[in-house]
Amino acid sequence: MVDQKQLIKTAKEIVSREDVKYIVGYKQGTYGFVTSPAFAYTPEDVESFIYNPLCKKNLAVYPILEEKLPLKRGEEEDKRKIGLVVKGCDSRALVQIIQEKGLVREDLVIIGIPCKGVIDLKKIEKRFPNQTEVVDVEENDNSEYIIKIGDTVHTIPKEELLSEVCKSCEFPNPPLYDFLMGEEVEVREKEVYSGLRGLDETPIEERWAYWEKHFQNCIRCYACREACPLCYCKTCMADMLDPQWIRRSVNLSENTAWNIMRAFHLAGRCISCGECESVCPANIPLMELNKKLEKDVKEMFKYTAGLDTEEKTLFGTFNPDDPNEFIM
Amino acid sequence: MENLVIQTEKLSEWVNEIIKKNKVFAPVKETDFSNFKIVNDYSEIDLSFLLPMVPAKKILFKQTETLFLFTPGSKGEVKSKEISDEKLVIFSIRSCDAKTFSILDPVFLGDYVDPFYKKRRENSILIGLSCNKPNVNCFCTSFGDSPASRDYVDILLTDLDGKYLVEIVTERGKKFIDDYKKFFASASKEDLESKEKVEKLAIEGITRKMKLEGVSEKLGKMFEHPIWYENAMKCIGCGTCTFVCPTCHCFDMQDESTLREGARIRVWDSCMYPEYTHHASGHNPRPARMNRVRNRIYHKFSYYPTNENIVGCTGCGRCIDYCSVNIDIIDIINEVGEAKL
Amino acid sequence: MMIQEQKGEFEPNIIGFLCNWCSYAGADLAGTSRIQYPPNIRIIKVMCSGRVNPMFVVNALQQGADGVLIGGCHPGDCHYQSGNYLARRRMAVLKVLLEQLGIEPDRVKMTWVSAAEGKKFAQVIEEVTRDIKKLGPMKKIRRDNEW
Numbered sequence: 082m083v084d085q086k087q088l089i090k091t092a093k094e095i096v097s098r099e100d101v102k103y104i105v106g107y108k109q110g111t112y113g114f115v116t117s118p119a120f121a122y123t124p125e126d127v128e129s130f131i132y133n134p135l136c137k138k139n140l141a142v143y144p145i146l147e148e149k150l151p152l153k154r155g156e157e158e159d160k161r162k163i164g165l166v167v168k169g170c171d172s173r174a175l176v177q178i179i180q181e182k183g184l185v186r187e188d189l190v191i192i193g194i195p196c197k198g199v200i201d202l203k204k205i206e207k208r209f210p211n212q213t214e215v216v217d218v219e220e221n222d223n224s225e226y227i228i229k230i231g232d233t234v235h236t237i238p239k240e241e242l243l244s245e246v247c248k249s250c251e252f253p254n255p256p257l258y259d260f261l262m263g264e265e266v267e268v269r270e271k272e273v274y275s276g277l278r279g280l281d282e283t284p285i286e287e288r289w290a291y292w293e294k295h296f297q298n299c300i301r302c303y304a305c306r307e308a309c310p311l312c313y314c315k316t317c318m319a320d321m322l323d324p325q326w327i328r329r330s331v332n333l334s335e336n337t338a339w340n341i342m343r344a345f346h347l348a349g350r351c352i353s354c355g356e357c358e359s360v361c362p363a364n365i366p367l368m369e370l371n372k373k374l375e376k377d378v379k380e381m382f383k384y385t386a387g388l389d390t391e392e393k394t395l396f397g398t399f400n401p402d403d404p405n406e407f408i409m
Numbered sequence: 410m411e412n413l414v415i416q417t418e419k420l421s422e423w424v425n426e427i428i429k430k431n432k433v434f435a436p437v438k439e440t441d442f443s444n445f446k447i448v449n450d451y452s453e454i455d456l457s458f459l460l461p462m463v464p465a466k467k468i469l470f471k472q473t474e475t476l477f478l479f480t481p482g483s484k485g486e487v488k489s490k491e492i493s494d495e496k497l498v499i500f501s502i503r504s505c506d507a508k509t510f511s512i513l514d515p516v517f518l519g520d521y522v523d524p525f526y527k528k529r530r531e532n533s534i535l536i537g538l539s540c541n542k543p544n545v546n547c548f549c550t551s552f553g554d555s556p557a558s559r560d561y562v563d564i565l566l567t568d569l570d571g572k573y574l575v576e577i578v579t580e581r582g583k584k585f586i587d588d589y590k591k592f593f594a595s596a597s598k599e600d601l602e603s604k605e606k607v608e609k610l611a612i613e614g615i616t617r618k619m620k621l622e623g624v625s626e627k628l629g630k631m632f633e634h635p636i637w638y639e640n641a642m643k644c645i646g647c648g649t650c651t652f653v654c655p656t657c658h659c660f661d662m663q664d665e666s667t668l669r670e671g672a673r674i675r676v677w678d679s680c681m682y683p684e685y686t687h688h689a690s691g692h693n694p695r696p697a698r699m700n701r702v703r704n705r706i707y708h709k710f711s712y713y714p715t716n717e718n719i720v721g722c723t724g725c726g727r728c729i730d731y732c733s734v735n736i737d738i739i740d741i742i743n744e745v746g747e748a749k750l
Numbered sequence: 751m752m753i754q755e756q757k758g759e760f761e762p763n764i765i766g767f768l769c770n771w772c773s774y775a776g777a778d779l780a781g782t783s784r785i786q787y788p789p790n791i792r793i794i795k796v797m798c799s800g801r802v803n804p805m806f807v808v809n810a811l812q813q814g815a816d817g818v819l820i821g822g823c824h825p826g827d828c829h830y831q832s833g834n835y836l837a838r839r840r841m842a843v844l845k846v847l848l849e850q851l852g853i854e855p856d857r858v859k860m861t862w863v864s865a866a867e868g869k870k871f872a873q874v875i876e877e878v879t880r881d882i883k884k885l886g887p888m889k890k891i892r893r894d895n896e897w
Binding site for chain 2: 113363
């Protein structure tokens with residue numbers, strides 16, 4: 082369990098530094114089980130920081146959302162650093178962005194959190210529906226979550242509420258950080274991602290029927306794109322008008338094209354934080370695509386994203402011995 | 410007007426009878442949420458969800474609408490798109506979703522009359538369903554509405570355990586129900602009383618409250634207030650709030666064509682995207698997230714009340730439910746109320 | 751416009767993205783050598799197989815292609831040193847993705863044909879046409895163009 086006091090103390094030290102603009106962490110949400118990203122500009126702001134298994138949001142998205150607005154005459158750009166609280170996957174997202182030269186390492190101050198997995202909000206809300214009061218959740222040493230609602234304390238086995246992506250997480254410890262909160266945690270016993278189990282036996286027509294159903298629900302709000310720390314293109318292909326890669330009308334054909342495009346552009350880049358899937362209002366199991374690509378990319382090219390800032394990107398490099406069987 | 414009752418087991422017969430003559434939209438279960446869809450049989454309907462993911466606005470104001478057809482090229486022609494005259498029934502619409510249309514009417518039937526919306530609006534019967542169990546983020550009561558409100562529907566159903574109370578609200582509703590008289594019995598005094606009980610319980614179930622007093626005027630004075638920066642910092646600009654909002658109605662128009670034929674279409678857009686206000690010159694009047702988050706709030710709580718005399722929010726709480734960074738419109742408005750100028 | 755189903759037999763539409771330096775020249779050679787091959791392929795010349803964005807493929811499938819062929823130089827022969835290697839990686843991943851979605855990955859074909867291999871080009875086209883014919887028309891993500 083991450084020591085919240087230690088986190089706050091470190092965050093306070095960082096935010097007091099002159100070369101730091103602000104630090105992004107988590108704070109209590111406004112209702113039920115939600116947590117909210119918190120921006121602290123002063124040590125007093127840091128007081129509201131929390132860390133518990135409900136802090137799922139990938140904060141690595143914020144440095145790339147920084148707007149560079151036109152400066153007024155005489156104004157100077159604020160080049161101070163941004164502080165971030167990151168879990169294993171979030172840190173990998175940063176590594177990947179730095180690798181792609183989307184961010185500069187020196188612009189970030191990173192507080193790493195060895196992560197034991199986070200709770201899937203949809204699961205816990207199903208378990209405890211209509212929870213208005215803010216709830217505190219802790220994890221004990223027996224892999225159980227202790228949930229205090231009013232005066233009742235619920236103890237629930239971790240597996241029941243844990244996010245599916247966390248169950249197959251291979252890198253719970255942040256590969257890149259300046260300060261690490263607590264000891265590194267052990268990597269869970271390797272488990273195949275639930276969405277990929279039994280996939281090879283599924284006939285192709287059945288797979289399409291499955292995705293057809295899901296893609297029909299897509300409302301093309303592009304929340305999956307915006308929530309993804311690795312979707313940071315200045316102009317997304319989906320927004321281009323000339324050429325118009327995909328039409329704007331919402332129908333199965335265009336929705337599928339969009340989802341192929343999104344998944345493809347994350348091949349060899351996705352770090353499995355599961356953010357796209359958890360923000361999707363239509364509950365499209367996007368991680369099943371990402372995870373499949375992650376797995377196959379690893380098998381085919383021995384490539385894992387987000388581990389080394391100096392590595393070359395998957396599609397920016399090649400190996401003459403890459404799989405060749407499908408070439409006619 | 411008249412109050413009737415229908416036994417729960419008769420409901421399916423009645424709806425199936427309606428389906429024979431009308432295009433019926435009703436909540437259908439998708440993976441683990443519901444959406445309004447055209448149904449061909451009562452068995453497809455799932456009433457267990459409180460609110461469908463996409464609000465009922467999508468039935469009258471479609472996400473993708475063809476405005477007219479054309480043939481490209483120098484000898485190109487423009488053909489108008491026929492507007493279908495079919496009768497629509499929106500079954501099991503909640504009061505917050507039904508209120509949508511009274512908010513959208515000034516937009517689509519105001520200075521410029523949108524023929525597509527108008528036709529569908531005229532042709533649709535709203536059969537409401539009272540909410541017996543509101544969600545966490547429901548706050549329709551803050552606008553003086555009720556989860557069992559009769560104000561915006563033609564016919565209102567209320568689940569009274571074993572039977573439904575059927576309140577006929579409008580003339581159109583009365584005319585509509587006349588065709589199906591055989592399914593109903595007259596409501597007794599007890600039925601009306603138990604509805605009142607159900608309604609009271611539901612109202613008590615709504616715990617969140619938005620304090621609206623004076624907000625509209627106050628917003629006029631706090632355009633540059635720091636709370637917009639504070640709240641917008643965490644916004645990731647995903648636009649989900651506007652897509653699931655029953656009153657957001659911004660759209661974009663585009664041409665789609667093949668070599669031989671094409672159409673101008675209208676699709677939903679979102680003011681939460683930078684492209685939305687991006688000028689051809691490259692200038693963007695709402696360059697930052699702060700401008701966009703502020704605009705969403707201002708549009709609903711300042712511009713709309715000033716121009717149309719109605720708050721552009723129905724209190725369905727979807728934007729709060731679906732926001733991944735907990736931007737909470739109730740909290741923001743309450744903050745506005747408390748903010749020092 | 752499109753080759754429609756003639757007398758009950760399905761004739762597929764195949765889009766070929768051929769690289770300027772090898773495959774396209776190979777197709778040229780097949781033509782000048784008067785080698786017969788099925789007329790189902792529509793060729794789009796690109797400067798390099800590395801130019802082929804996976805969205806080209808998806809877009810072709812959306813717009814009525816039943817199969818897509820990408821032709822490049824033999825490994826090591828790329829006019830731009832490595833374009834074909836990069837293309838190979840991309841297409842390998844695209845095929846995985848299509849398969850996961852339930853779209854037959856065999857609709858996307860890739861080949862290396864040099865400028866001297868007119869005969870091989872004809873063989874490849876025959877093979878591709880035969881394979882796509884077996885798969886039948888691609889309807890899953892086709893645009894209906896009904897407004």
